[in-house]
Amino acid sequence: MKRVKTALIILLLAGGISTLQAARPTITGRVEPDSIMIGDRFDVVIDVERDLVQVVEFPVYTPAPESGLEIYQSHPVDTLQRDGRKLVLRKRYTLAAFEEGDFNMGVAQALYLDKNIVDTLSTADSLRLHVGTFQIDSTSQSIYDLKPQRTLPFKYAEIAGYVWWALLGLALLAGAILLADHLLKRYGKRFRDIFQPAPPQPPHVVAIQALETLHSQKLWQSGRYKQYYSTLTDILRTYLAGRYGFGAMEMTSDEILQAVRRYELPQKSVMDLNTILRSADLVKFAKAMPDSEQNEDCYLKAFYFVEETKPKEITEEEDEEEPQQ
Incomplete structure (x- = not known):
């Protein structure tokens, strides 16, 4: 009796172990x-029947270029059947053939993963395809050369409509040209005055406007001393380049002071320019961080430098206009 019980226990254990170990997936193609x-x-x-815990990866199908086959679409994996722990999966590839003949496409494969197992599933037989072509029976069907292009006689009626539209x-167009010529002769000066660009402003006007803009920005009041003095000297350099015609923008301070000595500038203006450039x-x-009095003084010196060195004819015109106001 004990032997019978032992045998039954062994059989039950063996059956349990076999149920835990899933069978290897099967593949057909x-x-x-x-x-x-x-x-x-x-x-x-490609159909694969596998256990629920097993993983199967289908390959990316890429036929060789010289095979005459081209992949058109790789469809998503579809689940055909699910019965308890068993799944039946299907992968479909759509291809096109452009070469005739009999093709051996090899076996269909898929990657199989189960716990620590990584293996390749392959079908038992190779996939085969026959590609036929159209056969022409030359005995019952005659083959002719291409006919040459037939030349038809020219007819004016075919293009008469196009000719009348072209003449119109x-x-x-001729009427529009004559009208434009008449308008230009009569009102051309007015049109030119409308589209003529405004003359450039004199250097001293540009400099005064730039100085006023700089003063309203309040740079040194917010601690931006370097930006304030860089902008101030750039305004003066631009003014000197436009007023006297030398490259002040590329010169050092000493070179600028040396260059202005060639012109009859007031001594005070030269000294003011020297003070601004040195500061x-x-x-x-x-x-350096100058105090507020020095910052404001340099601004005023720059302003009066422009006023005192602008062209004399402009100064005389402004003096003549003042009594009329």
């Missing part, structure tokens, strides 16, 4: 249809 005409499409169908277009150099290169 086929070509639908397996015989086509050249240029037609066909499907490669030319007449309208700016100290701020830009020695990181």
